[in-house]
Amino acid sequence: MYSPAAKAVAEKLGLKMGRANLEEFADTLLTLAKADRNILAVTSDSRGSGKLGPFGQALPKQIVEVGIAEQNLVGIAAGLGSCGKNVFAVSPACFLTARSLEQVKNDICYSDHPVTIVGISAGVSYGALGTTHHSLHDFAVLRAINNLTIVVPADNFETREAVKAAAAHDQPVYLRFGKAAIYTLPAADTAPFAFGQARVLRQGNDVAFIGTGETVIHCLLAAAHLETTAGLHCRVISLPTLKPLDVSAVLAAARECRAVVTAEEHMINGGLGEAVAGVIAQAGIGKRFKIAGIADEYTATGSQADIFRHYGLTMEGLSAAAAGLLQRS
Amino acid sequence: MPTDGELARKSLQYRRNVLRWIKHAGAGHTGGSLSCVDILNVLYNRILRVSPATFTDPKRDRYIQSKGHSVEALFVVLADCGFFPESDLETLCGYQSAYVGHPTRHVTGVEQNTGALGHGLPLAVGTALASKLDDAGFRAFTLLGDGELAEGSNWEGALAGAHYKLDNLTVIIDCNTLQITGRTKDVMNHEPLAEKWAAFGWAVRTIDGHNLAAITAALEQPLEAGKPSCVIARTTKGKGVSFMEDVGKWHHGVPSADELARAYAELDGAIAQLSGGAA
Numbered sequence A: 001m002y003s004p005a006a007k008a009v010a011e012k013l014g015l016k017m018g019r020a021n022l023e024e025f026a027d028t029l030l031t032l033a034k035a036d037r038n039i040l041a042v043t044s045d046s047r048g049s050g051k052l053g054p055f056g057q058a059l060p061k062q063i064v065e066v067g068i069a070e071q072n073l074v075g076i077a078a079g080l081g082s083c084g085k086n087v088f089a090v091s092p093a094c095f096l097t098a099r100s101l102e103q104v105k106n107d108i109c110y111s112d113h114p115v116t117i118v119g120i121s122a123g124v125s126y127g128a129l130g131t132t133h134h135s136l137h138d139f140a141v142l143r144a145i146n147n148l149t150i151v152v153p154a155d156n157f158e159t160r161e162a163v164k165a166a167a168a169h170d171q172p173v174y175l176r177f178g179k180a181a182i183y184t185l186p187a188a189d190t191a192p193f194a195f196g197q198a199r200v201l202r203q204g205n206d207v208a209f210i211g212t213g214e215t216v217i218h219c220l221l222a223a224a225h226l227e228t229t230a231g232l233h234c235r236v237i238s239l240p241t242l243k244p245l246d247v248s249a250v251l252a253a254a255r256e257c258r259a260v261v262t263a264e265e266h267m268i269n270g271g272l273g274e275a276v277a278g279v280i281a282q283a284g285i286g287k288r289f290k291i292a293g294i295a296d297e298y299t300a301t302g303s304q305a306d307i308f309r310h311y312g313l314t315m316e317g318l319s320a321a322a323a324g325l326l327q328r329s
Numbered sequence B: 001m002p003t004d005g006e007l008a009r010k011s012l013q014y015r016r017n018v019l020r021w022i023k024h025a026g027a028g029h030t031g032g033s034l035s036c037v038d039i040l041n042v043l044y045n046r047i048l049r050v051s052p053a054t055f056t057d058p059k060r061d062r063y064i065q066s067k068g069h070s071v072e073a074l075f076v077v078l079a080d081c082g083f084f085p086e087s088d089l090e091t092l093c094g095y096q097s098a099y100v101g102h103p104t105r106h107v108t109g110v111e112q113n114t115g116a117l118g119h120g121l122p123l124a125v126g127t128a129l130a131s132k133l134d135d136a137g138f139r140a141f142t143l144l145g146d147g148e149l150a151e152g153s154n155w156e157g158a159l160a161g162a163h164y165k166l167d168n169l170t171v172i173i174d175c176n177t178l179q180i181t182g183r184t185k186d187v188m189n190h191e192p193l194a195e196k197w198a199a200f201g202w203a204v205r206t207i208d209g210h211n212l213a214a215i216t217a218a219l220e221q222p223l224e225a226g227k228p229s230c231v232i233a234r235t236t237k238g239k240g241v242s243f244m245e246d247v248g249k250w251h252h253g254v255p256s257a258d259e260l261a262r263a264y265a266e267l268d269g270a271i272a273q274l275s276g277g278a279a
Helices: A004-012 A021-035 A053-058 A070-082 A101-110 A138-143 A156-168 A213-230 A247-256 A272-282 A304-310 A315-327 B004-025 B030-047 B068-080 B086-091 B120-133 B152-163 B184-188 B193-199 B212-219 B257-278
Strands: A017-020 A039-043 A063-065 A086-092 A115-120 A149-151 A173-176 A181-183 A199-202 A207-211 A235-238 A241-243 A259-267 A288-294 B062-065 B140-145 B169-175 B203-208 B229-234
Touching: A004 A213, A004 A315, A017 A021, A021 A039, A021 A053, A021 A115, A021 A156, A039 A070, A070 A086, A070 A101, A070 A115, A070 B120, A070 B152, A086 A156, A101 A115, A101 B120, A138 A149, A138 A173, A138 A241, A138 A259, A149 A156, A156 A173, A181 A213, A199 A213, A207 A213, A207 A247, A207 A272, A207 A315, A213 A235, A213 A259, A213 A315, A235 A247, A241 A272, A247 A272, A259 A272, A259 A315, A272 A288, A288 A315, B004 B030, B004 B068, B004 B086, B004 B212, B004 B257, B030 B068, B030 B140, B030 B169, B030 B212, B062 B068, B062 B120, B068 B086, B068 B140, B120 B140, B120 B152, B120 B169, B152 B169, B169 B193, B193 B203, B193 B229, B203 B212, B212 B229
Parallel strands: A039 A063, A039 A086, A086 A115, A115 A173, A149 A173, A207 A235, A207 A259, A259 A288, B062 B140, B140 B169, B169 B229, B203 B229
Antiparallel strands: A017 A181, A149 A241, A199 A235
């Protein structure tokens, strides 16, 4: 996932490698559920892939198995939620947000039940398993559904806080993360984690990198790299909440910076980049702008790292995109 | 507990009201509302432990109308049971009305927003499971259309209901044999239906879905301890209005003024006959 050069930059920044957000999620949920018997995990033969084995062993009465049946997963989760249960429905994001999309739309969001749907191993986490196992559509389809908070944590800290916030939230949440170990980001100089709030990880007014989820680390590395190699001062914003978007942070970045690069582990259609572009354009701000994401084509094959590299979702790729924007006449 | 005679009278009045509000709104699923009126009548007046006063009680019984398009029957029965004033239905399908053409929780008494088919059973499984997990004692009932059974999610729910031995869960199938394209057996045959549900591990009973005593007997208690119940209600689409009965075009349709007058005349005649019989 990281080139030797990127690892060197991370080391220079003093970043420590954390664990997978998936593991952070599972541990946090177990801790919360031990203290609150109303919290349930619902799985579709996904307790292993969701790292919920220990949860199932510790709290067998708080885990519900529905078998390989994602529509049933979401429908049953909604029924449980409607009766006062605090439900986390856990399944690979690729299936959860496609096969059971109608259940998400109607049974969770429209009926307004306190269910967190947890899309694990999201984006191209499953890499070489291919397109059936990728979720590059979920931001687009879920952004178009009313009454759903979309949360995409970038590191273990954001994941832990997101799980706690979701458990305390009595309305629908979509939580989405990957399964690869990830660097822990520096503390933001903004307010503590809250839904709807951006986290500014680095200040600067040349290029604003706006990322969500596990691309944010690559934005941070790119910003540091550009400072060393080109003397550019770039802002890095993590948007752990894709919806509702932190409009003021986005507008401030667009007004104060010379160019904007967005980064997401999602197709370039309908995701973070277009959300940010919509906000900026409707405010009447014209800035050089690049959406970094997966192109609208048959996705390049290979590991998650291969795919990130192919589409420029790396320190090197994002640095080049930013420098390219500034060089454009 | 109302008598069969009292309920029979209610059913006729409900049918009259269904037609009244469909005519008023200028839209509605006429045939399927008329086929499930008797089932809803028995559920709300005899079976369900829920009332306007207990609608927020966590231990109330839950009814989930999977065949959401028959919302007019549900609204008419809920209004009669006092969940909201029937005059609210003057806004049915109107601008900014809570009373849209499928059930929503913006209407007091409605448990789940339905309308897309194949959603009610998984929701009811989750509901019945929540009751079991807390040993709370409440029950879940869901009404499915027979055409709706082609949705695969029903069969996912059927597996789960039996797997978790949810004897506090009852599926009622409004088997009126017609769907929008034609006969259900021609569109996508689901027979033999009783055998299918039995093979999935459910206790099954087939009844006349317009016989109030038979509906009551089937819904009063689980058909078999340790198993979810499936009640196959053989019904007639458009029931109670001669020219609508078993006629596909009344799947959705608004009666003309003349048709409405003829329908009212038939239903009023039946009401008068009941009253005469009682006197």
